[in-house]
Amino acid sequence: MDLSYILNHLGEDRETYHGAVSPPIYQTSNFAFPSVAAMRHALPHEQEVPFYTRGLNPTTGMLCKKLAALEGTDDALVFGSGIAAVSAAVISQLKAGDHVVCVQKPYGWAEKLFNQLLGRFGVAVTYVPAEDTVAIEAAILPHTRMLYLESPNSLTFELVDLEAVCAIAKPRGIVTVIDNSYATPLGQQPAKLGVDIVVHSASKYFGGHSDVIAGVVCSSKAIIKLIFDHEFMNLGGIVSPHTSSLLLRSLRTLPIRYERSTQSGMLVANYLHNHPKVKQLLYPGHPSHPQYALAQKQMGDCGGLFSILLDVHDATEVERFADKLKRFLLACSWGGHESLVLPACALAGSTTRLRPDLPWNLVRLYVGLEDPQVLIDDLEQALTDVK
Ligand SMILES: Cc1ncc(COP(=O)(O)O)c(C=O)c1O
Structure with a gap:
């Protein structure tokens, strides 16, 4: 069918x-x-x-x-x-x-x-x-x-x-x-x-x-x-x-939304992979992922959800980065029209969602249906003066 x-x-x-x-x-x-x-x-x-x-x-x-x-x-x-x-x-x-x-x-x-x-x-x-x-x-x-x-x-x-x-x-x-x-x-x-x-x-x-x-x-x-x-x-x-x-x-519209999210996700992921403030990209759709070969074997498109580990001094810099983003909404979930950011440090105050097993410098990003260049520009300005 x-x-x-x-x-x-x-x-x-x-x-x-x-x-x-x-x-x-x-x-x-x-x-x-x-x-x-x-x-x-x-x-x-x-x-x-x-x-x-x-x-x-x-x-x-x-x-x-x-x-x-x-x-x-x-x-x-x-x-x-x-x-x-x-x-x-x-x-x-x-x-x-x-x-x-x-x-x-x-x-x-x-x-x-x-x-x-x-x-x-x-x-x-x-x-x-x-x-x-x-x-x-x-x-x-x-x-x-x-x-x-x-x-x-x-x-x-x-x-x-x-x-x-x-x-x-x-x-x-x-x-x-x-x-x-x-x-x-x-x-x-x-x-x-x-x-x-x-x-x-x-x-x-x-x-x-x-x-x-x-x-x-x-x-x-x-x-x-x-x-x-x-x-x-x-x-x-x-x-x-x-x-x-x-x-x-x-x-x-699932196929066109998923395709767009994947394509834009890859553009944004590539940009972040090459950014000096990004220590590691965690995205199965990117060749840098340690299980990229397995992803290629058992998956097709990987969508627009991935994480980065920021190369910054401490969690306050992660917080500053996330707070500076204007086009990524600070919110949980993913898969909608809108791009999202979820830093691990936001989970620190919760008894039900606290994840001590997550790296403190992890930031999850979801790339939605917006113009990917707008999203990259937003990331650029937010990464500019983090230390
Ligand atoms: C991987 C994963 N599975 C299941 C769920 C639960 O879905 P729902 O919020 O629709 O109950 C979520 C929600 O964020 C999720 O991220």
Whole structure:
């Protein structure tokens, strides 16, 4: 199935809604049936037949079909946030006494899920460097049930060798889960490399305009059915039909937005790589990345998110640099139209987001859809008098 078909036609049964080119927002909680028999027939098929919007809403259903096709999986579910998707996917596969091997420095709330929430229910976790396949294998215990991956990492950009790690997990019956928010399916399709469950924060590139919070789980029919019957319906972290409509609209332009962000990202990254105040560039799309060859092998375009390590005296200079930027907004997240800056030193006051494992001089940048020269000029003026 080609990308244009997926984004422009798949799942859109226009004859059922008067040929409307833009799919309607089915703003309804429940669906009425013409007879008791029809209702009784529908109830056991809540995942496929609209019955109650917590189960299936047709606007969201269209979105699920497109997202599954984009990731190359059988099926998908959309959640009210990326972390709701992560939590549902992870919890669906674990029970008390299980052990998880997780890459170091995963998204902060995923780490908290393992350390705190799942810890309360008797699940143990070991963190390993994402880039070290030997260490990943060595961390596996007899009761290891899951490998939780984030590749590339969204702060320091290490990669997991996905094929190699899946080859370790599969024969042992260990389920692999990856957060693929960084690359989107345009930059990487982990299911094709053997990963069992692919999760996304749709609040990033999928949403693309910084006006949506949502999450996605893509997997086999059997796994999606399991999640639907339990975590999805029980925890109830669904997305609203209106948000699904915004996501359907955003997906139409995902390829051009992702391409533009990648191209501009590379221009800005090149500029920074050559700047004397930049000690190191951390960007899998740049030849200077230690795992560039792996990125070339398992990824396509790398998008516009990367970090730099500034060559400055102390954190106050990092702060001065970030404060001087005018075209990069100081904000978390990425994948929208607007360029962003997130210095590690901004996380220092938080108990939930504090990351002592990050270099103090790390600054994450997201390159959005603006003119890249405007962004480079902004970086130039901000770097001019840092010491
Ligand atoms: C890598 C990564 N995964 C998951 C999430 C969670 O997504 P959401 O904010 O949509 O819950 C985020 C959010 O920043 C993220 O950066």
